[in-house]
Amino acid sequence: MTRSSWVETSLSEVPKTSHDLSLSYLSPDARLAILTDYTEHRTRVLRGEPLGLDPARFPNQPWLAPAARGLRRCPPDEDVRGYGIFTFPYGPVTGGVPEAVRFDVRTYGERILELTPVTGFKRRGVLAGIAGLPLPDAALRVERMVGNLSAAHVTAFLTAAESARGLPVPERELWTRALALELQRIYNHLHAVARVAESAAQSVGQAQVHALSEEVLRLAGWAFGHRWLFGALLPGGPDRRLEPSDRRTIGTRIARISADFQTLWDLLSHTRIFVDRIQGTSPIPRREAIRWGAVGPTLRASSVGWDDRVHAPIPPYTDLFVAVPQGIDGDALDRIAVRVGEIQSSTLAIEQILDRWPAASGEIPPEPCVEAHRGIARVEGPNGDLIYDVTMQGDRVAGASCRSASEANLPLLALGSRQSVFTDFSFAWESFGFVIAEVDR
Amino acid sequence: MSTWIQQAVARGRLTTRFPWAPPNEEEAPITAHAPEVPPPATRTLPLAAPVCPTGAIESEGVRQGACIRCARCLSHGLTPTGPVDLMASSIALLRSPSGLRHEPPSVRSPSPGFRRSLHVFLIDVGSCNACNREALGLANPYYDSQRLGIFFTNSPRHADVLLVVGIPTREMLPSLSRTYEAMPGPKAVVAIGACALEGGIFHGNPHAALPLSDHVPVDAYVPGCPPPPLAILSALWRVMRGPPSREGP
Numbered sequence: 001m002t003r004s005s006w007v008e009t010s011l012s013e014v015p016k017t018s019h020d021l022s023l024s025y026l027s028p029d030a031r032l033a034i035l036t037d038y039t040e041h042r043t044r045v046l047r048g049e050p051l052g053l054d055p056a057r058f059p060n061q062p063w064l065a066p067a068a069r070g071l072r073r074c075p076p077d078e079d080v081r082g083y084g085i086f087t088f089p090y091g092p093v094t095g096g097v098p099e100a101v102r103f104d105v106r107t108y109g110e111r112i113l114e115l116t117p118v119t120g121f122k123r124r125g126v127l128a129g130i131a132g133l134p135l136p137d138a139a140l141r142v143e144r145m146v147g148n149l150s151a152a153h154v155t156a157f158l159t160a161a162e163s164a165r166g167l168p169v170p171e172r173e174l175w176t177r178a179l180a181l182e183l184q185r186i187y188n189h190l191h192a193v194a195r196v197a198e199s200a201a202q203s204v205g206q207a208q209v210h211a212l213s214e215e216v217l218r219l220a221g222w223a224f225g226h227r228w229l230f231g232a233l234l235p236g237g238p239d240r241r242l243e244p245s246d247r248r249t250i251g252t253r254i255a256r257i258s259a260d261f262q263t264l265w266d267l268l269s270h271t272r273i274f275v276d277r278i279q280g281t282s283p284i285p286r287r288e289a290i291r292w293g294a295v296g297p298t299l300r301a302s303s304v305g306w307d308d309r310v311h312a313p314i315p316p317y318t319d320l321f322v323a324v325p326q327g328i329d330g331d332a333l334d335r336i337a338v339r340v341g342e343i344q345s346s347t348l349a350i351e352q353i354l355d356r357w358p359a360a361s362g363e364i365p366p367e368p369c370v371e372a373h374r375g376i377a378r379v380e381g382p383n384g385d386l387i388y389d390v391t392m393q394g395d396r397v398a399g400a401s402c403r404s405a406s407e408a409n410l411p412l413l414a415l416g417s418r419q420s421v422f423t424d425f426s427f428a429w430e431s432f433g434f435v436i437a438e439v440d441r
Numbered sequence: 442m443s444t445w446i447q448q449a450v451a452r453g454r455l456t457t458r459f460p461w462a463p464p465n466e467e468e469a470p471i472t473a474h475a476p477e478v479p480p481p482a483t484r485t486l487p488l489a490a491p492v493c494p495t496g497a498i499e500s501e502g503v504r505q506g507a508c509i510r511c512a513r514c515l516s517h518g519l520t521p522t523g524p525v526d527l528m529a530s531s532i533a534l535l536r537s538p539s540g541l542r543h544e545p546p547s548v549r550s551p552s553p554g555f556r557r558s559l560h561v562f563l564i565d566v567g568s569c570n571a572c573n574r575e576a577l578g579l580a581n582p583y584y585d586s587q588r589l590g591i592f593f594t595n596s597p598r599h600a601d602v603l604l605v606v607g608i609p610t611r612e613m614l615p616s617l618s619r620t621y622e623a624m625p626g627p628k629a630v631v632a633i634g635a636c637a638l639e640g641g642i643f644h645g646n647p648h649a650a651l652p653l654s655d656h657v658p659v660d661a662y663v664p665g666c667p668p669p670p671l672a673i674l675s676a677l678w679r680v681m682r683g684p685p686s687r688e689g690p
C-alpha cells in the first residue's frame with residue numbers, strides 16, 4: 001500500500017494532523033554536521049544560553065538540541081530580590097515525582113520566580129560501563145537503563161552499532177523493533193494522560209486510563225514475553241515470525257484499547273475542571289521551543305511538525321505512513337492533546353506494521369556510518385528525538401554516548417514554570433513526560 | 442458524571458481475585474521466577490554459569506535476588522520454573538537478597554501495628570523507572586491495592602512501609618536515611634527488583650553502595666526485573682497480614 005492511499009483511507013479522522021513533507025530527510029553528512037554543533041550546544045546550555053537557532057530558518061536547517069549534565073539553568077526574567085523571596089529545594093525524594101530529582105525553586109509566596117532542575121542523583125554510569133562488552137551484553141544494559149523507554153533506547157543503540165559495524169540486519173528484526181517502539185509509545189502516552197488526570201483529581205478517569213496502560217503492558221508481555229520488552233529486541237534473539245493469528249490478536253487488542261481510550265478522552269476533554277487545570281499551564285511559545293531545541297511531543301505541541309519517523313526515518317519507517325499531530329499554544333493541554341493524537345497515529349502505524357509483516361526474513365543493509373567504525377542513529381522515542389553515537393571495535397562496543405529526549409526538554413520546564421503557581425507544577429511536569437532515568441544514566 | 446460511571450460499569454470487573462484466589466497466567470507472568478535446575482542435573486550449573494550476565498548461577502543453585510530473568514541459561518541446561526504460586530511459594534519474598542530457591546522466606550518482624558491498613562511510600566534510589574511504574578501500578582483497577590487497605594502516600598511521615606526501588610547510588614544515600622528516619626514507627630522496609638537486591642545487571646557498579654541493608658534495615662526482598670505487580674502486592678500483604686490464606690476474607 002502506498003503512502004497516499006493511507007492518507008485517504010485511514011487518516012481522515014486523526015485530529016490536528018499535519019504531515020509536512022516539505023522537510024527534507026537528513027543525509028549522513030548532515031548528521032555529522034549536527035554532531036559538531038552538538039558539542040558546542042552542550043557548552044552553551046551549561047552556561048545557561050539558548051541555542052540561538054533562528055526560527056525563521058527552521059526547520060530546513062539541520063539542528064539538534066543540547067545535552068548537558070548537572071544544573072540546567074534558564075536565566076530568570078529579572079533579578080528579583082526583596083522581602084519574602086526565598087529559594088527552597090524540592091526533592092530528590094518527593095511524593096509528587098516518583099523519580100529522584102531535585103528542583104531549586106525561587107518563590108514569592110505561591111508564585112515561582114525561577115525553577116532549576118538539579119539532576120545527577122541516580123546516575124549509574126551505564127553507557128560508560130558498556131565499553132568493551134560484546135554487543136548483546138551491552139544491549140542488555142542499555143534496555144535496563146530506561147525501563148519504560150527500553151524499545152526506543154535499544155533501537156537507537158543497535159541502529160548506531162549496526163551502522164558502525166556495517167553488517168546487514170535481518171529485516172524482521174527491524175519490523176519487530178518498530179512494533180515494540182509503537183507499543184511502548186502508546187503505553188507511555190496513556191501513562192502521561194493518566195498522571196495528568198490524577199493530578200487534576202479526576203479519580204475515575206485516571207483509574208480507567210491507568211487500566212488501559214496496564215492492558216498494553218499485558219499485551220506486550222503476551223507478544224514479546226516481557227511487559228517492559230526487556231530481551232525482546234536483543235541481537236541474536238528470537239526471530240519473530242508472528243503467525244497471522246498472532247498478528248490478528250495484537251491488532252484487535254490494540255485497536256480496542258485505542259478505541260476505549262478515545263471514549264475516555266472524549267469524557268475527559270469535556271470535563272471543565274480537567275481542561276481548566278491544564279489549559280494555559282506552562283506554555284512554550286513556538287519561538288522558545290525552537291531556540292532551546294525542544295524535541296518530541298513538547299516541540300510538536302508548540303506547532304513544529306518535526307518527527308524523526310517522518311523526517312529522518314530509519315527502516316521500516318521509510319515505508320510507513322505516520323501522522324504527526326501538532327498543537328498551537330504549546331501549553332500542557334496541547335502537549336497532552338498531541339499525545340492523544342499520537343496514540344491514534346501509533347495504532348495506525350501498528351496496523352500497517354502487522355499488515356506488511358515480512359513473510360521471510362531477508363536482510364537489509366545498515367544505515368551508512370559517519371566514520372569508520374562509528375555510527376549515529378536518531379529514533380523518535382515516546383518523548384522525542386533520541387540520538388545514539390556508538391563506536392565499535394569488531395563485535396565489541398568501544399564507546400557509546402547518547403542525547404536523550406528528556407535532557408533536551410529539561411530547560412523548557414524551567415522556562416514554562418516561570419510565573420506559574422506551585423500548585424500547577426505537577427501538571428507541567430507530567431505533561432512534559434520527563435523520565436529522569438534517561439537524563440541520569 | 443453518569444457517563445463516567447457507565448464507562449466503568451461497561452468495562453466490567455477487572456480486579457484480580459488475589460489474595461483470595463491464585464492469580465491467573467496474565468497476572469503472574471512466567472518472568473516472575475528465576476530458572477531452576479532440573480533435579481538430577483546439578484552438574485549443568487557450571488556449564489550455564491558463564492553465560493549468566495549477573496553471576497546469579499552458583500554451584501548450589503540460582504540466586505533469586507541476583508537473577509534478572511534474561512533466560513540466557515535456558516539454552517544451557519536450566520529450565521524455566523512453572524507458573525508462579527504466589528499463594529504458597531517463597532517467591533514473592535526473600536529473607537535475604539541472595540536467597541536460593543529452596544530457602545524458606547520469612548518477614549523480619551511482622552508488625553501487629555499494620556493489621557488494618559498499610560501506607561506505602563516509594564523511594565527511587567537509582568532505578569530504570571520500570572520498578573517504579575510496576576509498584577505504583579498496584580493502584581490501578583487491575584490490582585486495586587486499596588481494597589486490601591494498601592495505600593500509596595505522598596509523604597514519608599504518613600508511611601508504614603518504605604518501598605525501595607533501584608540500585609542505591611551514593612548520591613541518594615543521605616536522602617534514603619533521612620526518609621527512613623522521617624517515618625513514624627512501627628515501620629518496615631521492602632526492597633523490590635534485582636537492582637535493589639544485588640545490583641541486577643548493574644552489579645559491581647562503582648556508583649552504587651550495596652547492600653541496601655547497610656543503610657536501612659530491610660524486612661523483605663522481592664526479586665524480579667522488574668517484579669510483576671502481584672509479587673509486590675503479595676509482599677506488602679505479607680508484611681501487613683502474614684502469608685496469604687486460601688480462605689476468603
Ligand code: SF4
Binds near residue numbers: 492494513
Ligand atoms: S540472570 Fe539470566 S542467565 Fe542468569 S540465572 Fe537469571 S535467567 Fe539465567
Ligand code: SF4
Binds near residue numbers: 606633668
Ligand atoms: S530491577 Fe530491573 S526493572 Fe527494576 S530498576 Fe533494576 S533494571 Fe529496572
